[in-house]
Amino acid sequence: MIPFSVLDLSPVARGSNPGESLRNSRDLAQHAEALGFHRYWLAEHHNMTGIASAATSVVIGFIAEGTKTIRVGSGGIMLPNHAPLVIAEQFGTLASLYPGRIDLGLGRAPGTDQGTARALRRSMGPSDDRFPDDVQELQLFLGPQQPGQTVRAVPGMDTHVPLWLLGSSLFSAQLAAHLGLPFAFASHFAPDMMMKALEVYRHMFRPSAVLDKPYAMLGINVVAAETDAEARRLFTSQQQAFWNLRRGAPGQLPPPVHSMDGVWTPMEKAQVDHALSCAVVGSPDTVRDGLAEFIERTGADELIITAQIFDHAARKESYSIVAAQHAKLAERSAA
Known part of the structure; x- marks a missing residue:
């Protein structure tokens, strides 16, 4: 039987507050761990009063500290909002504190409205052109030091935090296949392209050092x-x-x-x-x-x-x- 995992937006219920929501998330993660769920992911959203997981890497640390065995990660970090080096340092730190338990799922949407995206200092141009380069730069920072490499992620280097590509269209399916990475599709809110994205990902997949065959999570x-x-x-x-x-x-x-x-x-x-x-x-x-x-x-x-x-x-x-x-x-x- 395939594994089941948990995606948590750390919802802020009406009349509640982010502190209570985050404590509820940790309690749910402990519950999910005891029930045998495989991983527990949190999503990056901004300027939404109903979602408490905006500082996703901080929340991942809070969840990982309160659990023992369940994998904890991002579903996802919206990489165009951040410099790859910063994400490598954050997740390298998490992997150093909680070795073998941290996942890094990556998306390319802003996770918010356009005004908030600008406040995040994000360029409002198309992210498609830059995203593949950012993913590969992030892979570089999380891997071994290369000859002539002067900029390193410390912590981060040699942690080999597992990368996932997330998407709701064919773009990330194609990129995940090209890079030989696991792929997660957002069918829970964008089902239209699910079957086509799976077909593209599986057909185009190229084995890599981290994955020898396609692995799709829905x-x-x-x-x-x-x-x-x-x-x-x-x-x-x-x-x-x-x-x-x-x-x-x-x-x-x-x-x-x-x-x-x-x-x-x-x-x-x-x-x-x-x-x-x-x-x-x-x-x-x-x-x-x-x-x-x-x-x-x-x-x-x-x-x-x-x-x-x-x-x-x-x-x-x-x-x-x-x-x-x-x-x-x-x-x-x-x-």
Whole structure:
């Protein structure tokens, strides 16, 4: 059975604050570790009052310090926001403190609006031209010192922090294939190009020193509860938050509602349903069957599961249900 992992945006629930959210993230990471999840990733977003993981490398250190075995990393660092040397030093430091446990997933979007991107001192030109060079420069800083190399990442050099490329289009799929790197696709919010990106990545893949065959991880929304009705109710928090973001009014994660009728129009519902179509929402049996179908359809090597649930206890319970169904799928696979 393929590994399951966790993608956490460290959601700030309405009426809460970032400190509480970050402590909840560490508690969830400890819970996920005990349940057997493979890795725990956090995402870089800026100027969003509902997401507390903006200083992603700092949060990774906080999570890694509170856990013992689970891999901890970024899903992802938005590399065009940063100098590769700075990221190499940050993740080299993390790898020095928590050896063998740190992942570095890289994206090329700003993770924010254009005004905030400018405040990050990011050029607003296309990132496609610079991104491949930045990735390879980062690889250089995390590897052994080369002859004539005068600029080194200390810490960073010789840590060989595993790099992943993240994407929601074909660009990063092609680059990951060209560099022989593992690839993670953001199907949890951008499903349209998922199957084509997988096809491109697998077909174009060139073996490298770090990977001899393609390895693709897919994002998926999973909200699990004891009944389908309760899971659908919990999922309304994410539906509301996603629509608020799409209409340019992001905020703290709203509490769930019993019905979305009157909250959105039929057109808005169709747009959100499409964007969040890679989602499994329901009771344990519904979750098990939905995950099995998704794995069969995509051939994913790993799933990274996100759950934007308002109540922290309910979010932990959702991951507990997922872990139990993962075990049942493993038994089915072995039979």
